[in-house]
Amino acid sequence: MTKISSGMSATLAPRVRFAPSPTGFLHVGSARTFIFNWLYARHNGGTMILRLDDTDVERNTEESVESIFEGLRWLNLGWDEEYKQSERIELHRKMAWTILEKGLAYRDFTPAHAGDAEKSGGQGTWLCSPGARELSREESDRRARAGEPFALRFRVPRGTGQVVRFSDAVYGEQAKEADDIEDFALLRSDGMPTYHLASCADDVDLRISHIIRGQDHLTNTFKHVLILEAAGYAPPQFAHLPLLVAPDGTKLSKRRHGPVVSVTTYRDAGFLPGAFINFLCLLGWSPKNDRENMSLRELQDAFSLEGINRSNAVVNFKEPAATAEEMFDPKAVWLNAEQIRGLRVEDLSTRLLPIVRAAGYDVSVEKMLQITPLIRERIKLLRDVLTAADFFFVKELPPYDPAELIPQKGDAGMALKVLIKAREVLGANVEFEHDALDHALRAAAQELGLKAGQMFQPIRVAVCGRKNAPPLFEMLAVLGKETSLERIEKAISQLA
RNA sequence: GGCGCUAUCGUCUAACGGUUAGGACAUCGCCCUCUCAAGGCGGUAAUACGGGUUCGAUUCCCGUUAGCGCUACCA
Structure with a gap:
């Protein structure tokens, strides 16, 4: 009966939504749901909708809303329409009353039950409050008029052998016996809609064609199908996403x-x-x-x-x-x-600079541009710039162990000899540029009868304070003659 | 407990019923090399278990086990 309309909506440009509830920061599972919805919309020329599912006034916070937007802004994907469920309550209630009028919902005057019965010995699932479902309409109306608080519950067609079905784009054909579904609430006793109701009413009103969401909603979907059918609408296409779990196997929380x-x-x-x-x-x-x-x-x-x-x-x-x-x-x-590594130097440099400056270093755009290619292949996270390139940013090196200056198969004497030679070579008329430095320093090594590595290591440690660093010549070129010589001088004094 | 979903290397995954079960990350080794990276080459490593169906099951069916999810007047 609903085949035609759902078939049609599938051929029209899709309308999808991401509907977070603002009860905490945006977490990676939600982000992935957003991304999949966005990708689906963009791939198919559809519409991406952001809807804040904020009907739980108790748990919603303004900080959370801010944090969600902060996360989404960083993702930088954008969306086309934006709604807030709390501003659409009347719409939700209207659907609830429609369902009540059709006799497919009923008032439950029993006070909220505090999920205690099932823990201790209680067999099976709670299905409905005894008596509430059978209350006559007249009696129900009378008590409601008298001001007695009630929750509105869906009258699940149990005992009829009915099976609720839907087709999931990911999980395939799904079926569940109505007998296994409890009479879930539509409206709370304070008149606020529950998630199930609000979500369905909004999805209908916003003409959502595809609901792409976490698999934790897979079993809820049977309830949604029930609501939608009771209100007279064809269910949209569902697509549930496998959950993201922590290394301990539980759902990320x-x-x-x-x-x-x-x-x-x-x-x-x-x-x-x-x-x-x-x-x-x-x-x-x-x-x-x-x-x-x-x-x-x-x-x-x-x-x-x-x-x-x-x-x-x-x-x-x-x-x-x-x-x-x-x-x-x-x-x-x-x-x-x-x-x-795939970023252009200018792009990477632009992203790095604010991080460096926020850490308190005064670095010019030009200097950062020179440093960037030296660390591009050496950082995995943008923040690594602070540990990978710190020696470029400071005037004076933090203290390091002078033993680091000693090269492979060498001793302090060799280190000293190298540094003195380096001071001489670099202090002379050599241009501070890769090829010139390469020639000069290799020649010096040969002169001293040392391997290139033995020559370079003391200099490297002297100018940057550690063994692991970018290639020496490039580094010296960026550091400049003055700073390089200063640092070599300091190293010499430490060895002497 | 009830109901639902899932099951391929440590992890993410690929494989119209026919593959030496592929790739990536991680890991290990080698090469390159002024250190560290990057890069190149190679290694270790998986179809949860038991039954079917079939000439032939990672693939289809059933069961077991395990994990996860739902079971609120939360979403």
């Missing part, structure tokens, strides 16, 4: 897993939004052709509901982590490093 599940944590650690999006897309979806590092445009072109799989995906992270990098899923970090 802010409560259990902390800030690592917050989108802003990734942002603050120095992920590129594109890499983060890319990573999330690969969780529960595959382009089926072994492509992994993809641009937003490529993701958009390749995206389809058919590519979504059915099993939960683990997001790896370590909560107490030694370094920021260890905290995140290695694949996410790799993708980020990969995309950083």
Whole structure:
């Protein structure tokens, strides 16, 4: 009976929505749901709708709304229409009364039951409050008029052998016996709509064609189908996404897993939004052709509901982590490093500069532009710039162990000899540029009868304070003659 | 407890019923090399278990086990 209209909506430009409830920060699972909806809309020339599902006044917070927008803004994908459920309550109630009028809902005057019965010994599921369902309409109306509070419940067609069905784009044909569904609430006793009602009423009103959401809603969908049919509407196309789970196997939650599940944590650690999006897309979806590092445009072109799989995906992270990098899923970090390397120097430099300045270093645009190519292949997260290039930013090097100056198979004497020679060579008329420095320093090594590595290491440590660093000549060129010589001088005095 | 969903290397995944079960990350080794990276090459590593169906099951069916989800006047 509903085949025709749902078939039609599938051929029209799709309308999809992301509907977070503002009860905490935007977490990675929600972000992925947003991204999949967005990708589906953009791939099919449809409309992306953002709807704040804020009917739970008790738990909603303004900070949460702000935090969700903050996360979405960083993703930088945008949306076409925006709604707030709390401003649409009348619409929801209207649908509730329609269902009541049809006799498909009833008033339940029993006080809210506090989910205690099922824990202790209670067999099976709670299905309805005894007596409430059988109350006559006259009696029900009378008590309501008298001002007695009630919740409005859906009258699930139990005992009729009816089976509720829908077809999921990801999980296939779904069926559940009405006997196994409890009389869920539509309206709370304070008159506020429940999630199920509000969601269905809004989806109808906003003409949502495809509901793409987490699999935790799969079993709720039977209730939604019931509501929609009772109100006289054809259900949209459903597509449920496999859940993102923590390394411990449980659904990601802010409560259990902390800030690592917050989108802003990734942002603050120095992920590129594109890499983060890319990573999330690969969780529960595959382009089926072994492509992994993809641009937003490529993701958009390749995206389809058919590519979504059915099993939960683990997001790896370590909560107490030694370094920021260890905290995140290695694949996410790799993708980020990969995309950083793919950035043009100017683009990367522009992203790096604010981070460097926020850390208190006064660095010019020009200087940053010189430094960037030296660290582009050495950083995985944008914030790594602070540890990878710190010696470029400071006037004086922080203290380091002079023993580091000693080269392989050498001793302090050799280090000293090298540095004195370096002071001489670099202090002379050599141009501070790669090739010239290369020639001069290699010649010096030969003169001293040393291997190139033995020559370079003391100089490297002297100018940057550590063994692992960008290539020496490039580094000296950026540091400049004055700073380089100052630091070599200091190293010499430390060895003497 | 009831109902539902899921099950391929450590992780993310690929494989119209016929493949030496492929790729990526991670890991290990080698090469390149002024260190560190990056890059190149190679290695280790998987179809949860038991029954069917079939000439032939990772693939289809049933069962077991395990995990997850839902079971609120939360969403």
